[in-house]
Amino acid sequence: MNPAMLLIAELRLLDVELVVDGENLRYQGPKGAVTPEHIQRLKSLKSEIRDRLIAEEDALSWRVDVMLASDPPTFWVLQLPPKPGQCWSCQEPQPLNQDGKCTLCCLASVRVSRIVDGIDPQVDEETQAERDMYISQQALMEIAS
Numbered sequence: 617m618n619p620a621m622l623l624i625a626e627l628r629l630l631d632v633e634l635v636v637d638g639e640n641l642r643y644q645g646p647k648g649a650v651t652p653e654h655i656q657r658l659k660s661l662k663s664e665i666r667d668r669l670i671a672e673e674d675a676l677s678w679r680v681d682v683m684l685a686s687d688p689p690t691f692w693v694l695q696l697p698p699k700p701g702q703c704w705s706c707q708e709p710q711p712l713n714q715d716g717k718c719t720l721c722c723l724a725s726v727r728v729s730r731i732v733d734g735i736d737p738q739v740d741e742e743t744q745a746e747r748d749m750y751i752s753q754q755a756l757m758e759i760a761s
């Protein structure tokens with residue numbers, strides 16, 4: 617696997633999200649998840665990772681839009697019977713004939729759950745305070761070149 621893609625995938629497994637911010641790259645995730653070794657690799661692969669994330673964003677954002685447009689929001693693009701070798705959500709062909717959702721649909725689901733969670737009117741103040749604290753414990757760091 618390409619080193620940039622490998623690093624993106626590694627960080628996603630650690631629940632770390634990489635965000636393009638203008639010319640910069642930022643990451644958000646649990647404290648301590650990103651090691652100095654990760655930072656080193658992020659710096660050396662920065663522009664390639666940035667290009668890949670930008671290219672991926674189009675494919676991701678239409679999925680998020682479709683999921684959010686459904687009332688209530690779902691984590692599926694289409695709800696049709698699954699076919700072998702296709703994503704169960706967007707029906708696009710899957711590499712290696714894997715089952716279930718494709719990576720982009722999984723990432724879109726994570727984003728939808730964050731959005732839906734953030735606007736949940738049922739959340740009481742105490743729960744909201746706990747969530748705010750959790751978010752503030754997460755690091756949002758800039759990867760300087």
Ligand SMILES: [Zn+2]
Nearest residue numbers: 703706718721
């Ligand atoms: Zn899919």
